[in-house]
């Protein structure tokens with residue numbers, strides 16, 4: 001592993017992209033090797049520092065991930081499912097660690113990462129924070145301890161710009177609850193309710209999504225029984241915590257064998 005791995009930030013102008021650029025630049029054990037945006041984006045060809053409203057840095061934004069990856073050891077990618085799938089091929093060719101924060105990926109999308117994971121390290125998680133990953137473990141434990149008399153509901157809230165629902169985090173928490181209770185997640189999954197739905201069926205895990213304003217990310221796992229409720233909650237108030245998790249993952253992956261890993265692997269949970 002090189003002393004200071006070169007890291008490329010994909011989607012550099014995005015909410016997470018800009019946060020990642022700042023965190024990589026501030027990190028003593030890595031250097032920013034490239035910044036990529038979509039073709040036609042106003043930042044292409046511009047100095048990244050200037051585009052972000054600061055001092056010029058001499059690093060220019062490109063729309064060519066292959067060019068950006070030359071000499072890089074990792075890429076951090078919080079973009080869209082198709083961009084992530086396409087990038088996995090390029091990252092694997094470069095044998096660079098591909099950290100994926102992108103959510104909204106279907107099972108078919110995720111299966112398309114398999115080929116790349118045979119040649120390079122992929123770390124993917126719907127939430128990169130320590131708190132949420134710990135919460136998945138607690139959720140599994142509580143779901144295992146309580147019986148079917150406790151209905152499980154996952155409620156999440158995010159900013160108005162979020163395009164996917166339920167959030168990647170809500171799905172992680174739902175999967176953990178299903179695992180704890182010994183349910184098949186796909187069968188247990190119950191999407192947001194509307195209209196005359198009938199009474200709640202047992203053995204289901206319900207999902208509800210709120211979208212509004214600048215909410216960074218809030219998640220409740222509710223275990224509702226007769227006369228009592230247990231609520232496990234995570235509140236994110238700063239995107240930096242997702243970025244710091246991603247930086248931890250890209251460093252962790254530097255000496256690992258090719259494969260598809262999660263943040264639980266990175267955090268040792």
Ligand SMILES: NC(=O)C1=CN([C@@H]2O[C@H](COP(=O)(O)OP(=O)(O)OC[C@H]3O[C@@H](n4cnc5c(N)ncnc54)[C@H](O)[C@@H]3O)[C@@H](O)[C@H]2O)C=CC1
Pocket residue numbers: 010011012013014015016017036037038039041078079080083100101102103104125126127128129168242
């Ligand atoms: N796993 C985690 O901890 C977290 C995951 N996310 C997920 O990250 C993703 C991005 O979220 P935001 O930053 O809020 O969205 P955003 O829309 O602000 O940023 C996405 C960026 O990707 C860029 N992009 C699109 N096509 C591209 C291409 N072909 N090449 C390079 N860049 C391209 C866009 O221009 C945009 O700047 C979402 O899926 C979100 O759910 C967000 C926060 C935390």
Ligand SMILES: O=C(O)C1=N[C@H](C(=O)O)C[C@H](O)C1
Pocket residue numbers: 103126127158162166167168169170216217218
């Ligand atoms: O889009 C976001 O903003 C977030 N997305 C992730 C998700 O889908 O769970 C993580 C975090 O909640 C913020």
